[in-house]
Amino acid sequence: MSDSLINGQIEIFFYNPKISIQPPNDFGVLYLLRRDVYRCLGYNTDTWSVDRESIIWPGAMTVLAGIDLLGKFYKGDDSSNGVGQRFKDYYDKYIDNQNSEIIYQLRNSLLHSFGLLSKTKNKTYGFTVSASRDKLVEKYSETAYKIDLYTLWDRFEESIEKYKSDLLNNDLLKTKFETMFKFYGAVRIG
Numbered sequence: 001m002s003d004s005l006i007n008g009q010i011e012i013f014f015y016n017p018k019i020s021i022q023p024p025n026d027f028g029v030l031y032l033l034r035r036d037v038y039r040c041l042g043y044n045t046d047t048w049s050v051d052r053e054s055i056i057w058p059g060a061m062t063v064l065a066g067i068d069l070l071g072k073f074y075k076g077d078d079s080s081n082g083v084g085q086r087f088k089d090y091y092d093k094y095i096d097n098q099n100s101e102i103i104y105q106l107r108n109s110l111l112h113s114f115g116l117l118s119k120t121k122n123k124t125y126g127f128t129v130s131a132s133r134d135k136l137v138e139k140y141s142e143t144a145y146k147i148d149l150y151t152l153w154d155r156f157e158e159s160i161e162k163y164k165s166d167l168l169n170n171d172l173l174k175t176k177f178e179t180m181f182k183f184y185g186a187v188r189i190g
Contacts, residue, residue, distance in 0.1 A: 006174050009181045013073075014164050018048055023190025030069065030160070032187070037062045037153065056131050057110065060149040063156045064107040067091060070163060072184060076176025094159035099137045106147055 012026055017034035021027060035045055040059030042050045071086035072078050074093070087107065088100035095103075105125040109118035116127040128146045136155060138146040167173045 006178055009178065009185055010164070010167065012186050013177075013181065014160065018045075020045070024188070025190060026186045027189050028186050029184055030066065033062055033066050033069065034157075034160075037066070041150075041153065054131070056129075056149055057114070060129070060152065061110050063149075063153050064103075064111060066156060067095070067103075067107070067159075069184065070094075070160070073177050073180045074163060074173070076179045078180060078183065090159075090163075094162045095155045096136060102137055102145055103147070103152070106145075 013028040013030050015021070015028050015031040017031055017038060021031070037059050038045055040055050040062060042052050042054035044051045067090060068083065068087055071083075071090035074090045075082070075086045077086060084104055087104050091100040091103055102125070105118040105120070106116075106127055109115050109125065109127060112118075116129065118125045118127075124143055126144045128144075130146060130148045131150050132148060133150045133154065134148045136148055136151045138148075140146065167177055
């Protein structure tokens with residue numbers, strides 16, 4: 001693939017969510033996802049002020065889906081049996097190398113049950129959540145955790161810039177990105 005083509009794909013995918021794009025146009029999936037997170041967290045995307053009540057759970061669910069999405073691109077894989085490992089690999093590399101299993105279980109509890117309980121073969125995870133930009137993960141016991149959803153969002157946003165920087169400087173990551181972009185990178189609206 002030519003550098004100009006992959007650079008164009010990278011530009012579309014990582015386009016700044018604070019800049020409005022009007023249809024008809026190609027929209028990067030990550031761009032759309034990030035704009036939806038902002039909306040869920042109370043931002044007016046015309047003025048970029050917080051002027052409405054946030055709907056934090058759907059916002060957190062969108063952040064967790066964003067980690068899933070970026071994991072596909074980071075690994076260059078979208079196989080159904082690799083979801084957990086992709087999520088955790090991206091999370092470990094770009095967000096926090098200590099809590100990937102806990103956040104993955106939060107993902108499972110919110111996305112699959114719209115709840116705060118996740119069970120594996122060996123463990124049950126119970127969650128409480130906060131929205132105060134405190135510590136990302138607070139462990140209460142071997143099975144109980146408090147997760148700060150705003151801190152998770154902040155770390156997700158920081159991870160995007162780190163991944164993009166690595167991507168721009170690594171041909172293997174570019175190849176993996178290109179493999180996923182044709183399926184998950186952009187949608188045409190309008």
